[in-house]
Amino acid sequence: MTMPEPIQFHFDFSSPYGYLGAETIEALAARHGRSVAWHPFLLGVVFRSTGAQPLTNVPIKGDYAKRDMPRSARYYGVPFRMPSKFPIATQAPARITLWQRERDGDVGNLVKVFYRAYFVHDRDIGDPDVAADVAGECGLDRTAARAAVDDASIKDALRREVEASIAKGVFGSPFVFVDGEPFWGIDRFEQVGRWLAQGGF
Amino acid sequence: MTMPEPIQFHFDFSSPYGYLGAETIEALAARHGRSVAWHPFLLGVVFRSTGAQPLTNVPIKGDYAKRDMPRSARYYGVPFRMPSKFPIATQAPARITLWQRERDGDVGNLVKVFYRAYFVHDRDIGDPDVAADVAGECGLDRTAARAAVDDASIKDALRREVEASIAKGVFGSPFVFVDGEPFWGIDRFEQVGRWLAQGGF
Secondary structure (H helix, E strand, O other), X not given: OOOOXXXXXXXXXXXXXXXXXXXXXXXXXXXXXXXXXXXXXXXXXXXHHHOOOOHHXXXXXXHHHHHHHXXXXXXXXOOOOOOOOOOOOOHHHHHHHHHHHHHOOOOHHHHHHHHXXXXXXXXXXXXXXXXXXXXXXXXXXXXXXXXXXOOHHHHHXXXXXXXXXXXXXXXXXXXXXXXXXXXXXXHHHHHHHHHHHHOOO | OOOOOOEEEEEOOOOHHHXXXXXXXHHHHHHXXXXXXXXXXXXXXXXXXXXXXXXXXXXXXXXXXXXXXXXHHHHHOOOOOOOOOXXXXXXXXXXXXXXXXXXXXXXXXXXXXXHHHHHOOOOOOOOHHHHHHHHHHOOOOHHHHHHHHOOHHHHHHHHHHHHHHHHOOOOOOOEEEEOOEEEEOHHHHHHHHHHHHHOOO
């Protein structure tokens, strides 16, 4: 029997809904015998293609978003505190994640620890030293993780990951593919669940 | 015992997700002993405040939307065909709805018949004559409905309705208030359901 394809989970570390998705996608996947493949990307690069901007900067909609983010976190039962610095550039945690993925394969725990550092403990994971600290607390080699942030081959890997995400049609975070079918947003996870259960609808 | 406040349902007749919301909000409301108050508004006017534009015009995101709209319709079990003319100006059906609301109160059926005319039968309800036809088929006085589209007091009523929606923070369609709590999008209806059941969360 062939293993079913993992759920492809694309996310930016500065995305509140990406955080909520990261906290909930594995349970959803597991209910349907699937694993999760983690794809950090950079929303800022994607926004240059679509003309979008960070949600909290949009007039009127931004005020709603600031209310919806903690409310959605309560709805999903996930701890959440709006970071004092938002949004942030997320190259550092994205590169450490890709570095770890290339070495080991499983980065689910690291992704969630980065996200919680930012969205629960208000640590600026965009700072390479802070990101390396978090990786160290997660059991990785802090010095090697810090070096990965400035490593040319890892920078290239992130560039390729972002380009691949854009080529697949990713324009927001989280963005999920189930056997090639695209779903944008944690608010599509009910549809993802039905898609997994029925193989489409 | 006082009646609980109706669910305030704000929508634009050109909004696919507004249509899906209109087809599903009454059952959701009824499960919690609530009625629905219908508030047509004009997304075009709102978009001038937020800098947004019709979803299908946005690069990349628009292509996703064209896939997500019929898929979401299937998910909710609602018939859907993307209209050949999209988006449309919706003053005509909005004014007829307000005219009927001022005369009678209940417009739930009229709203759904307008929406189905556009999103199932591909009729251009933005055309005042077509909108009047649909109202006539719905059992209203066709001639009076057609006259309402050009009636200065009904035009004023729509202007007030749009301004009131914007003042309440409405920036998209559908947009729902439950006892003052704002929810944007049909993809927040699960949260609306929990809010109704628990009185907040």
